[in-house]
Amino acid sequence: NAGVTQTPKFQVLKTGQSMTLQCAQDMNHEYMSWYRQDPGMGLRLIHYSVGAGITDQGEVPNGYNVSRSTTEDFPLRLLSAAPSQTSVYFCASSSPRGDRGRDGYTFGSGTRLTVV
Protein backbone atom coordinates (compact mmCIF):
# COMPACT_ATOMS: atom_id res chain seq x y z
CA ASN A 1 0.00 0.00 0.00
CA ALA A 2 1.87 3.04 -1.29
CA GLY A 3 -0.48 5.70 0.12
CA VAL A 4 0.03 9.05 -1.63
CA THR A 5 2.82 9.20 -4.20
CA GLN A 6 4.20 12.45 -5.55
CA THR A 7 6.63 12.92 -8.40
CA PRO A 8 9.09 14.44 -8.93
CA LYS A 9 10.72 15.03 -5.54
CA PHE A 10 12.80 17.95 -6.81
CA GLN A 11 12.45 20.23 -9.81
CA VAL A 12 14.14 23.37 -11.07
CA LEU A 13 12.30 25.43 -13.66
CA LYS A 14 13.09 28.56 -15.57
CA THR A 15 10.65 31.44 -15.42
CA GLY A 16 7.91 30.92 -17.98
CA GLN A 17 8.26 27.16 -18.24
CA SER A 18 5.32 24.90 -17.58
CA MET A 19 5.25 21.56 -15.81
CA THR A 20 2.97 19.08 -14.09
CA LEU A 21 3.38 17.76 -10.57
CA GLN A 22 1.99 14.27 -10.29
CA CYS A 23 -0.02 12.88 -7.39
CA ALA A 24 -1.52 9.43 -7.10
CA GLN A 25 -3.22 7.62 -4.23
CA ASP A 26 -4.24 4.00 -3.91
CA MET A 27 -6.60 4.25 -0.94
CA ASN A 28 -9.80 4.98 -2.88
CA HIS A 29 -10.00 8.40 -1.23
CA GLU A 30 -12.57 10.73 -2.73
CA TYR A 31 -10.95 13.91 -1.49
CA MET A 32 -7.60 15.11 -2.79
CA SER A 33 -5.91 18.44 -2.42
CA TRP A 34 -2.76 20.38 -3.19
CA TYR A 35 -1.00 22.60 -0.67
CA ARG A 36 2.05 24.76 -0.86
CA GLN A 37 4.28 25.14 2.16
CA ASP A 38 6.22 28.35 2.63
CA PRO A 39 8.26 29.48 5.66
CA GLY A 40 6.14 31.45 8.10
CA MET A 41 2.96 30.88 6.11
CA GLY A 42 2.18 27.29 6.92
CA LEU A 43 0.17 25.25 4.46
CA ARG A 44 -2.00 27.04 1.94
CA LEU A 45 -4.61 25.25 -0.11
CA ILE A 46 -4.18 25.63 -3.87
CA HIS A 47 -6.90 23.41 -5.36
CA TYR A 48 -8.96 20.49 -4.17
CA SER A 49 -11.25 17.81 -5.52
CA VAL A 50 -14.10 15.95 -3.85
CA GLY A 51 -14.27 13.28 -6.54
CA ALA A 52 -13.51 12.40 -10.13
CA GLY A 53 -14.56 15.21 -12.45
CA ILE A 54 -15.00 17.74 -9.62
CA THR A 55 -12.41 20.35 -8.71
CA ASP A 56 -12.48 23.69 -6.95
CA GLN A 57 -10.17 26.50 -6.00
CA GLY A 58 -8.54 26.91 -2.66
CA GLU A 59 -6.86 29.89 -1.07
CA VAL A 60 -4.07 30.48 -3.63
CA PRO A 61 -5.16 29.07 -7.01
CA ASN A 62 -3.67 31.64 -9.38
CA GLY A 63 -1.08 30.22 -11.75
CA TYR A 64 -2.15 26.62 -11.19
CA ASN A 65 -4.57 24.26 -12.89
CA VAL A 66 -5.85 20.85 -11.83
CA SER A 67 -7.96 18.06 -13.24
CA ARG A 68 -9.39 14.87 -11.75
CA SER A 69 -10.13 12.36 -14.47
CA THR A 70 -9.77 9.36 -12.15
CA THR A 71 -10.18 8.78 -8.42
CA GLU A 72 -6.49 7.91 -8.12
CA ASP A 73 -4.77 10.83 -9.85
CA PHE A 74 -4.78 14.57 -9.18
CA PRO A 75 -2.06 16.36 -11.17
CA LEU A 76 -1.16 20.01 -10.56
CA ARG A 77 -0.12 22.06 -13.57
CA LEU A 78 1.97 25.19 -13.43
CA LEU A 79 1.05 27.16 -16.51
CA SER A 80 3.93 29.65 -16.66
CA ALA A 81 6.30 29.30 -13.73
CA ALA A 82 7.24 32.37 -11.71
CA PRO A 83 9.82 32.76 -8.92
CA SER A 84 6.93 33.32 -6.48
CA GLN A 85 5.96 29.70 -7.07
CA THR A 86 9.18 28.47 -5.52
CA SER A 87 7.87 26.33 -2.70
CA VAL A 88 7.35 22.83 -1.39
CA TYR A 89 4.17 21.29 -2.75
CA PHE A 90 2.22 18.63 -0.90
CA CYS A 91 -0.59 16.49 -2.18
CA ALA A 92 -3.01 15.03 0.37
CA SER A 93 -6.03 12.76 0.36
CA SER A 94 -8.63 11.78 2.91
CA SER A 95 -11.08 9.04 3.72
CA PRO A 96 -14.22 8.98 1.61
CA ARG A 97 -16.96 7.83 3.94
CA GLY A 98 -17.97 7.50 7.53
CA ASP A 99 -15.79 9.95 9.42
CA ARG A 100 -15.42 12.45 6.63
CA GLY A 101 -13.25 15.25 7.84
CA ARG A 102 -12.44 13.35 11.00
CA ASP A 103 -9.79 10.88 9.90
CA GLY A 104 -7.29 13.44 8.84
CA TYR A 105 -5.20 13.65 5.72
CA THR A 106 -2.63 11.31 4.25
CA PHE A 107 0.14 13.40 2.75
CA GLY A 108 2.59 12.73 -0.03
CA SER A 109 6.31 13.25 0.51
CA GLY A 110 6.33 16.58 -1.27
CA THR A 111 7.88 18.19 -4.33
CA ARG A 112 10.51 20.85 -3.79
CA LEU A 113 10.20 23.30 -6.69
CA THR A 114 12.62 26.10 -7.48
CA VAL A 115 11.83 28.64 -10.18
CA VAL A 116 14.81 30.67 -11.36
Next chain:
Amino acid sequence: AQRVTQPEKLLSVFKGAPVELKCNYSYSGSPELFWYVQYSRQRLQLLLRHISRESIKGFTADLNKGETSFHLKKPFAQEEDSAMYYCALSGGSGTYKYIFGTGTRLKVLA
Protein backbone atom coordinates in the same frame (compact mmCIF):
# COMPACT_ATOMS: atom_id res chain seq x y z
CA ALA B 1 -13.61 34.24 10.05
CA GLN B 2 -12.31 30.70 10.23
CA ARG B 3 -8.78 30.72 11.44
CA VAL B 4 -6.16 28.65 13.23
CA THR B 5 -3.51 30.56 15.13
CA GLN B 6 -0.23 29.17 16.36
CA PRO B 7 1.41 32.13 18.10
CA GLU B 8 4.90 30.67 18.39
CA LYS B 9 7.06 30.19 15.31
CA LEU B 10 9.82 28.56 17.34
CA LEU B 11 9.81 26.87 20.71
CA SER B 12 13.05 25.66 22.28
CA VAL B 13 13.07 23.47 25.37
CA PHE B 14 15.60 21.28 27.08
CA LYS B 15 15.34 17.52 27.02
CA GLY B 16 13.14 16.33 29.87
CA ALA B 17 11.31 19.64 30.21
CA PRO B 18 7.55 19.94 29.65
CA VAL B 19 6.32 21.12 26.27
CA GLU B 20 3.19 23.04 25.35
CA LEU B 21 2.53 24.07 21.76
CA LYS B 22 -0.31 26.55 21.57
CA CYS B 23 -3.18 26.47 19.12
CA ASN B 24 -6.22 28.74 19.10
CA TYR B 25 -9.01 28.62 16.58
CA SER B 26 -11.92 30.63 15.33
CA TYR B 27 -14.83 28.69 13.85
CA SER B 28 -18.55 29.24 13.92
CA GLY B 29 -19.64 25.60 14.13
CA SER B 30 -18.31 22.50 15.87
CA PRO B 31 -14.91 21.82 14.36
CA GLU B 32 -12.72 18.79 14.46
CA LEU B 33 -9.17 19.61 15.58
CA PHE B 34 -5.95 17.86 14.62
CA TRP B 35 -2.24 18.06 15.21
CA TYR B 36 0.16 17.13 12.40
CA VAL B 37 3.90 16.66 12.73
CA GLN B 38 6.60 17.02 10.11
CA TYR B 39 10.06 15.68 10.90
CA SER B 40 12.98 17.09 8.98
CA ARG B 41 12.42 16.78 5.23
CA GLN B 42 9.63 14.24 5.68
CA ARG B 43 5.96 14.26 4.86
CA LEU B 44 3.39 15.56 7.30
CA GLN B 45 1.89 12.89 9.52
CA LEU B 46 -1.26 12.95 11.57
CA LEU B 47 -0.31 13.03 15.23
CA LEU B 48 -3.56 13.51 17.14
CA ARG B 49 -7.28 13.95 16.60
CA HIS B 50 -9.30 15.53 19.36
CA ILE B 51 -12.20 13.12 18.94
CA SER B 52 -9.93 10.16 19.68
CA ARG B 53 -8.74 11.49 23.04
CA GLU B 54 -5.58 9.51 22.51
CA SER B 55 -1.98 9.92 23.56
CA ILE B 56 0.55 9.46 20.81
CA LYS B 57 4.30 9.46 21.49
CA GLY B 58 3.49 10.90 24.90
CA PHE B 59 1.63 13.89 23.43
CA THR B 60 -1.90 14.83 24.42
CA ALA B 61 -4.21 17.64 23.40
CA ASP B 62 -7.49 18.71 24.95
CA LEU B 63 -10.10 20.70 23.12
CA ASN B 64 -11.21 23.67 25.23
CA LYS B 65 -14.30 25.06 23.57
CA GLY B 66 -14.59 27.93 26.04
CA GLU B 67 -11.12 29.19 25.23
CA THR B 68 -11.25 27.87 21.63
CA SER B 69 -7.90 26.23 22.14
CA PHE B 70 -6.32 22.89 21.34
CA HIS B 71 -2.87 23.05 22.89
CA LEU B 72 -0.45 20.14 22.41
CA LYS B 73 1.35 18.97 25.54
CA LYS B 74 4.03 16.52 26.56
CA PRO B 75 5.36 16.24 30.12
CA PHE B 76 8.95 15.32 29.21
CA ALA B 77 10.38 16.37 25.85
CA GLN B 78 12.74 14.09 23.93
CA GLU B 79 15.29 15.08 21.30
CA GLU B 80 13.38 13.06 18.69
CA ASP B 81 10.37 15.32 19.23
CA SER B 82 12.19 18.09 17.37
CA ALA B 83 9.99 18.80 14.36
CA MET B 84 7.49 21.18 12.84
CA TYR B 85 4.01 20.94 14.34
CA TYR B 86 0.86 22.12 12.63
CA CYS B 87 -2.55 22.55 14.19
CA ALA B 88 -5.45 22.03 11.79
CA LEU B 89 -9.21 22.38 11.83
CA SER B 90 -11.96 20.81 9.77
CA GLY B 91 -15.67 21.36 9.84
CA GLY B 92 -16.23 17.75 10.83
CA SER B 93 -18.31 15.04 9.27
CA GLY B 94 -19.22 15.85 5.67
CA THR B 95 -16.60 18.59 5.39
CA TYR B 96 -13.37 17.94 3.57
CA LYS B 97 -11.59 21.25 3.72
CA TYR B 98 -9.01 21.84 6.39
CA ILE B 99 -7.53 25.04 7.74
CA PHE B 100 -3.93 24.84 8.90
CA GLY B 101 -2.05 27.07 11.27
CA THR B 102 1.32 28.50 10.32
CA GLY B 103 3.18 25.92 12.36
CA THR B 104 5.53 25.88 15.35
CA ARG B 105 9.04 24.53 15.11
CA LEU B 106 9.95 22.63 18.26
CA LYS B 107 13.63 22.27 19.10
CA VAL B 108 14.52 19.98 21.96
CA LEU B 109 18.00 20.74 23.24
CA ALA B 110 20.26 18.15 24.80
